[in-house]
Amino acid sequence: MDCQTYQRWFSPYIDGALSAEERSQLEAHLATCPRCQTELVSLQRMLGTLKMMEQPHAPDLLPGVRRKLARQPWWRGVLERMTGPWRLPWHSFALAGTAAVALVAVGVSVYLQRGVQGGMKSNADSMGQSFTNREDWQSRSDSHTVVTNDAFQGRGDESGFPAAEEPAGAGKSFGGNLGHAEKSEVRVSSPPTEVTIAIPQRQESKEAELDSDGSVLAKDKERQVPNDSASCKAQGGVWGTFGLAQVQLCNMPTSDADKECTDAGQCESRACVAPAETAPGQPATGRCHGWTVTVGTCLNRVIGGQATGTLCED
Amino acid sequence: MGADPVSYPAGGTAGDDAALVARAQGGDGAAFDLLVRRHQQIVFAVALRMLGDRDEAEDVAQDVFVRAYRAIGSFRREAKVSTWLVSIAMNLCRNRRRWWARRKRVIVASLDEPVETEKGAVEHAVADPAPGPRHQAESAERERHIMAALLQLSEVDRTMIVLRDLQGHSYEEIAEIAGCQLGTVKSRLSRARVQLRALLDGML
Structure with missing residues (x-):
């Protein structure tokens, strides 16, 4: 087998997806082939970086999901009334107030969409980004957009909107209904070609805020540490026995080794190391330790910008 | 099934999801809300990484849950909710990309340029x-x-x-x-x- 063939094994090797025999064959080859070793390390590094990439911060999707579920074509409401005992009654949702606001929003959006009917197709591209539910949009004809409050189970009366609306094709004009929309207090701040409405759509949930606060520290993302010597080695780590307790661990190179730091929290290893001679209590800037395991080492750590003095960890 | 850090950032388990699905199937709106909140980060991450555009990703991610809501009656509770949602996400991302391709436009992610949102935030x-x-x-x-x-x-x-x-x-x-x-x-x-x-x- 030549190097090129062996290198096709790198990917499953790193994921632990090679058979025991294939694995030992590959490792035997690696022991004698510096070129393949370099290639492997390069691949491990790339995958290590990918693994540690920050999770993107997600907006709260729930309001948008509800809004889209509410904007159903009239026939969907009928269909759902005929099937599925699992339809969720909207009055049981926690934020009932949002439902009322959504109703108003929905009414206004219907008004706006009707208003730009003529230019709809040609404006498709520029409006493309504004279509919030392309699926539904394509599933109903372009000539009318209908809203029912079937989903709201009779709450329409409370908000001043009619209980049900028929497609324009049926001859019923929207005029009377639009009167309500015009008098509504919802202000539409965007031009009529946009369907977006000035209702806070991206309210960050509390959970999201906490998350972003938490990420002040270096990536807290759980790095899945290999727990056996074979996968440890496959991912570029060193399997060893550490500390007084003689614990067996996989010691991995950190992704932020030597990065300048002023606190343990900034480092993947949770060890920001200052020169040994820096006296305890002195302000210090250190560099992140190069390995994930610090048990059994003696380091002068920097915490909160100050050196702790050389301490050994058992 | 134990906790899975990728799929359950809230520290929940697959068992919790199964219970939520059961409640949602029975008409519990709050349970569906919870399912959305639990999995929205993952669904959004998949969409963003497949499409490269934040607005598109948010839109598609919402559509994922809309579709999940409509199909929840047929979801087999033994399956894993997160995998189910991710496969829906993959489908919708593929559709969205084709939608743009049909209109001869590619979703260009100008990753270096800041994107202005409605609120003017960057x-x-x-x-x-x-x-x-x-x-x-x-x-x-x-x-x-x-x-x-x-x-x-x-x-x-x-x-x-x-x-x-x-x-x-x-x-x-x-x-x-x-x-x-x-x-x-x-x-x-x-x-x-x-x-x-x-x-x-x-x-x-």
Whole structure:
């Protein structure tokens, strides 16, 4: 087998997806082939970086999901009334107030969409980004957009909107209904070609805020540490026995080794190391330790910008 | 089933999800809300990484839950909710890309240019570097390179990298989500990684 063939094994090797025999064959080859070793390390590094990439911060999707579920074509409401005992009654949702606001929003959006009917197709591209539910949009004809409050189970009366609306094709004009929309207090701040409405759509949930606060520290993302010597080695780590307790661990190179730091929290290893001679209590800037395991080492750590003095960890 | 850090950031378990689905199927709106909140981060991450555009990703992610809501009656409770949602997400992302392709437009992710949202806030498609040591700016730069390279991959290659190396799914889960054999996952993933490395090398 030549190097090129062996290198096709790198990917499953790193994921632990090679058979025991294939694995030992590959490792035997690696022991004698510096070129393949370099290639492997390069691949491990790339995958290590990918693994540690920050999770993107997600907006709260729930309001948008509800809004889209509410904007159903009239026939969907009928269909759902005929099937599925699992339809969720909207009055049981926690934020009932949002439902009322959504109703108003929905009414206004219907008004706006009707208003730009003529230019709809040609404006498709520029409006493309504004279509919030392309699926539904394509599933109903372009000539009318209908809203029912079937989903709201009779709450329409409370908000001043009619209980049900028929497609324009049926001859019923929207005029009377639009009167309500015009008098509504919802202000539409965007031009009529946009369907977006000035209702806070991206309210960050509390959970999201906490998350972003938490990420002040270096990536807290759980790095899945290999727990056996074979996968440890496959991912570029060193399997060893550490500390007084003689614990067996996989010691991995950190992704932020030597990065300048002023606190343990900034480092993947949770060890920001200052020169040994820096006296305890002195302000210090250190560099992140190069390995994930610090048990059994003696380091002068920097915490909160100050050196702790050389301490050994058992 | 134990806690899975990728799929359950709230520290919940697959058992909790099954219970929520059961309640949602029975008409419990609050249970559905909870399912959305639990899984929206993952669904959004998949969409963003497949499409490269934050607005598109948010839109598609919402559509994922809309579709899930409508199909929840038929969801088999023994299956894993997160995998189910991710496969819906993959489908919708593919549809969205084709939608744009039909209109002869490519979703261009200008990852270096800030994107203005309705509120006038400035967001980037990649996590913004927090003000701090220069190193954090460097790693954000590196992440931008990776995202840019990712978007140049073919759909198949990108699917593999996103599901395995960014989302941390197992080979079995990927086979389920992508609807292919385990052996196919193995070879596709291997090729995808080689491709990505070639792109990254070429970019430096």
